[in-house]
Amino acid sequence: MHGIRSGPRSLFSGLAIVAMVATACNSSVSPSSSSAPAASTVAVASATPAPAITPAPIDTDQPGPNGGVVIRWFVGLGAGGQPQQFAAEQAFVDKYNSSQKDVYISLEIYNNNVAANILKTQIAAGNAPDIIGPVGVEGLNLFRDQLLDLKPLIASSAFDMTKFDPGLRTFFDLGENGATIGVPFATYPSFLWYNKALFDEAKLPLPPTKVGEQYQGKTWDMAALRELAMKLTVDKNGNDATSPGFDASNIVQWGFDMQWADNSPLAESSLFGASSFVGTDNKTAQISDAMRAGEKWFNDGVWKDHFIPNANQINSDLLAKGNEFQSGNLAMDETHSWYSCCVNPAPPAKPIVKDFGWAITPSYNGKITAKLHADTFSLLKSTKHPDAAFKALATLASSGELLAAYGAFPADPALQGAFFDTVNAQYPNVKLNWDVPKAMLAYPDVPNHQAWVPDYAKSKAAWQKFQNNYRTTSGVDIDAQLDALKQTLQGIFDAASTSG
Amino acid sequence: MSETTEALPTAVAPRTDATWLARPSIREAAWGIVFIGPWLIGLVLFTAGPMIVSLVMSLTNFDLVHPSAARFVGLDNYVRLAGDPSVIGSLIATIKFAVITIPLTMIASLGFALLLNHPKLLFKGPLRALVYMPVMIPLVASTLVWIGFLNTDTGWLNGILGALGLPRPDWINSQTWIYPALSIIGLWSIGNFMIINIAGLQSVPTELYEAARMDGAGAWTTFRRITIPLMSPVLLYNLVIVLIGTFQYFTQAYTMTNGRGDPNNATLFINLVLFREGFVFNHMGYAAAIAWLLFVIVLGLTLVLFAVARKRVYYAGGER
Missing domain, CATH: 1.10.3720.10 (MetI-like)
Structure with a gap:
């Protein structure tokens, strides 16, 4: 009886288990690598509103659909990870792949928040892509010793570096022992953005738009900027920060900030001169005079003169939770050309800052320093096809379509006109003075504020902590805190030297 | 299953391996394992496996960006x-x-x-x-x-x-x-x-x-x-x-x-x-x-x- 009853049971139970296991396994299986090649690239939204940005795997050991060597292009470390940029990237890849038969670019786009971690795990798994980018100096720092020196490839392929500004030709010699780890693609000079309405309301003249111009009969320097910013800082009663009745606990409009500077004292103090936390021996921690002067100026600006917002104020609704200039309550903002992305809020919200302008970065001790961001494309050392990868990289770096999609200021002067037209079209009611960013390109911060230091990620965490501390706490002794930071950084550098 | 248990004879001839396996408690246990099998597979593959790997990893200086430089460091x-x-x-x-x-x-x-x-x-x-x-x-x-x-x-x-x-x-x-x-x-x-x-x-x-x-x-x-x-x-x-x-x-x-x-x-x-x-x-x-x-x-x-x-x-x- 037992046997009779258990027979069908066993059969059904066995089938059920097989079904359960199959179902469980099926849900975790990746898309087949033998699927159509088109599926291995980014699916630009067509049938579904949300585009998939993680590609299916592609067999790089086999020729691509156009018969060319498969080269994986990894996007997400810098620009390029925004959904509105996918279509341009896919269109570039499709056009490139159909235009020749030597190289097949396989596009992989990741969200910027996770791209670095994904690349790390790909490297750890021996499954690294060939090309990464667009990527800025900071992104390059994270993978510095994994990047290929492009000098031999630039020479052998006769890639034209002479078309770039001389200062940019060597800008990406940032690799180990001066290796060239990128070619110029996009630059993002910084300059002073001002809200015209707030100047009009205060009946103050607009800041200079030409290098060497004075402001109200005085040199346009950091002292003049402080004075102007205080006049543009207003409390709820309408008093500005220079008036005796000013109520610092009820400020509704601020005069100045360096928005989205990534909590970096190097970025902030660059207005007082470029510097690095590491000496020329790449081992010794240092705090420059420019750093001390700059951070004291910022600290006083927040807590004593009140023209710079503190962390709470920055994250408040008054300053659009961090997008300070967009809020309409910040009069001047020293930031990069890429901010043209974000002056207006995303629709359907209406722009608050209806008219704005660009001005020259003020000088300090007679010298202007306008910190520079730059994006490039790089090759990983692990690439099996360096020549083919560089061929694809050279095309990427010369693409006007991609520059426009990224809102990037072209490093190649021949491509700049089209870029200006694109941004001008974004702000039809604003007269943008392109002479300002072009002029500021001549005053980059050298060393760059994002330049490599030993154990970059850990060092950065240490200096961000310093910056956040003074932005959240009044009465910080900047000199003492910088000395403590120097000691911390030296510990990190020493540990990196030992482990390296 | 209890019905099956009651139906079994209490006295049987000399026990062989086959009959031992036929004991209700053993059969129940076996079926239990079969039914939790999918979960067990998941546990081994996705929980126990990574735990063992992480234990081994904790004895190395494994660095995500420099995997080839990983070496055994004991309890360091x-x-x-x-x-x-x-x-x-x-x-x-x-x-x-x-x-x-x-x-x-x-x-x-x-x-x-x-x-x-x-x-x-x-x-x-x-x-x-x-x-x-x-x-x-x-x-x-x-x-x-x-x-x-x-x-x-x-x-x-x-x-x-x-x-x-x-x-x-x-x-x-x-x-x-x-x-x-x-x-x-x-x-x-x-x-x-x-x-x-x-x-x-x-x-x-x-x-x-x-x-x-x-x-x-x-x-x-x-x-x-x-x-x-x-x-x-x-x-x-x-x-x-x-x-x-x-x-x-x-x-x-x-x-x-x-x-x-x-x-x-x-x-x-x-x-x-x-x-x-x-x-x-x-x-x-x-x-x-x-x-x-x-x-x-x-x-x-x-x-x-x-x-x-x-x-x-x-x-x-x-x-x-």
Whole structure:
């Protein structure tokens, strides 16, 4: 009886288990690598509103659909990870792949928040892509010793570096022992953005738009900027920060900030001169005079003169939770050309800052320093096809379509006109003075504020902590805190030297 | 299966391997294993497997970006743990937070359960749903909302406190106020524990309450002498889950401070240190050692709880 009853049971139970296991396994299986090649690239939204940005795997050991060597292009470390940029990237890849038969670019786009971690795990798994980018100096720092020196490839392929500004030709010699780890693609000079309405309301003249111009009969320097910013800082009663009745606990409009500077004292103090936390021996921690002067100026600006917002104020609704200039309550903002992305809020919200302008970065001790961001494309050392990868990289770096999609200021002067037209079209009611960013390109911060230091990620965490501390706490002794930071950084550098 | 068991003969001829395997208890056990097989496979592949790998990894200097440079370092990572100020500081921060948030969560979830299980309460269903609803909101989204709510200058909470003439704390940037702030955020999502507590309350036999009332017991005595003892297995379960959750606290702290642990490392909890070491600083071997430290601490605390539970927890069906 037992046997009779258990027979069908066993059969059904066995089938059920097989079904359960199959179902469980099926849900975790990746898309087949033998699927159509088109599926291995980014699916630009067509049938579904949300585009998939993680590609299916592609067999790089086999020729691509156009018969060319498969080269994986990894996007997400810098620009390029925004959904509105996918279509341009896919269109570039499709056009490139159909235009020749030597190289097949396989596009992989990741969200910027996770791209670095994904690349790390790909490297750890021996499954690294060939090309990464667009990527800025900071992104390059994270993978510095994994990047290929492009000098031999630039020479052998006769890639034209002479078309770039001389200062940019060597800008990406940032690799180990001066290796060239990128070619110029996009630059993002910084300059002073001002809200015209707030100047009009205060009946103050607009800041200079030409290098060497004075402001109200005085040199346009950091002292003049402080004075102007205080006049543009207003409390709820309408008093500005220079008036005796000013109520610092009820400020509704601020005069100045360096928005989205990534909590970096190097970025902030660059207005007082470029510097690095590491000496020329790449081992010794240092705090420059420019750093001390700059951070004291910022600290006083927040807590004593009140023209710079503190962390709470920055994250408040008054300053659009961090997008300070967009809020309409910040009069001047020293930031990069890429901010043209974000002056207006995303629709359907209406722009608050209806008219704005660009001005020259003020000088300090007679010298202007306008910190520079730059994006490039790089090759990983692990690439099996360096020549083919560089061929694809050279095309990427010369693409006007991609520059426009990224809102990037072209490093190649021949491509700049089209870029200006694109941004001008974004702000039809604003007269943008392109002479300002072009002029500021001549005053980059050298060393760059994002330049490599030993154990970059850990060092950065240490200096961000310093910056956040003074932005959240009044009465910080900047000199003492910088000395403590120097000691911390030296510990990190020493540990990196030992482990390296 | 019980029917099958009853049908078996009690006396059989000399037992062979085949007949031994045919014993109902063995067959039941075998089928049990078959049925939990998919879960067992998952456990081995996706839990036990990675645990073993992480244990091995913790004995190396494995770095995500330089995998080929990985080498065996013995117990070096564990030795480093003992003297690492960030790890020690993060453990202190985690314990400080636990001391505030665990009792608060336990008391609040029980309080809401008692309130929402009260026989005279109207609209029990909708009210329970309201309290539970925040659990369904993604943590990152709710944390971003809370950041705005707790803003010193423009947040609603300080707006209310200011209107009442009370001080307006710097909830997020003060080392004193950050733990209460995180605890308040935590209270918002106590729905899970509340539901479990309600289930526990409803399993207490009503005759006991009736008998107590007849004996003249008041509300407090009834709660202390009947509700709490009979709820104790449920409370123990919640306590263990809250304890583990507190030591694994991550998302809110990461979202609020971009993973920096502000203010002044007050929110640099042990799980955040683990993440930073592994995925920001690339020290994956060391991060694995931190993970094992965390595992041992949580396991130890859980065992202590169970040891205490032997004397304090009442099981109607006997000791478990």
